[in-house]
Amino acid sequence: MEATRRRLTEKQADTVDRLTKAALEVLSREGFAGLTVRMVAATAGVGTATAYTYFSSKEHLVAEVFWRRLAATQPPIADITDPTRRVVAVLRQIAMLVADEPALAGAVTSALLGTDPDVSHLRTRIGTEIRKRLLEALGPDADLDIIETLELLYAGALVRAGVGYASYSEIADRLEKSALQVLTD
Template identity: 80%
Template sequence: MNMEATRRRLTEKQADTVDRLTKAAMDVLAQEGFAGLTVRMVASAAGVGTATAYTYFSSKEHLVAEMFWRRLAATDAPVSESADPTARTLLVLRQIAMLVADEPALAGAVTSALLGTDPDVAHLRLRIGAEIRRRLIDALGDRADGETVETLELLYAGALVRAGMGYASYAQIAEQLEKTALRFLQP
């Protein structure tokens, strides 16, 4: 997976700076929450100048969306020996839904960030969506048609928004997502 930041191609030193910023952002996010997070705070925690941080991230939404993208891109799609496309698809949906479940501060921030209007976030939404779509198509195999994939994408997006709004935990939402997808996918 291509892990370069969304705004530019990176040298090794620049990639290290971006890594430091995304790691520091997790610490600041855990302490301050998304509402209290600022690029300035993250830059300070990473030992980087604020102007340098803004060179890589246009907003806190962009920074959080990048964190989610990196988490998704670094996580291989689940491997299933099952010949059943429904079982493989449910496994993919659960894995993606649980990607940030153990980090409530990041989970809530991701929902807010991905709904933002920042053009750099829009770019990441496209990358994230394309990766999720690819995983669903691979899992569905011969059952992958446009309508099925789009319906599963809508189920997934709606489930994560509900989790981000605090209606249920990510684990509960993942279970509900599986149940709903199973209803849809069963012949």
């Protein structure tokens, strides 16, 4: 998978993969506040300077972990015929991407709100992918105002989950209910 900063050789891609896996290990031990690129590099067995070659900050690294997870999942809509149910399935899948990993979930929320230009780039990629999935779910006659409303619902729901107002599972349920209200009004 291509990293966000440049095209990679096979060896470089392996290094990036090791760094993203190591980030998950460090997050589970230290939490986002304790995570540093230096710690991740040590856990991955690479030099700190090498890690900074690929990731400009810990926010960038965590955002990359989320992007990779999103990009690796196929939208769950192939066998669902009802557009409303397809949208709900897409939103639920995205909301549950980090549900089983509380440390990652909180870190993703913090990371994606960062000001790092590389994080901004990833936010755009993530947002574009989610919009694409919502458009595919609604079909060729999708109303862009509805898509934007669903995007706002999704973003707000994940921020609420990320700051601990509810579990990701509860947020996914609430997101489904809200999406159904938008789509049936």
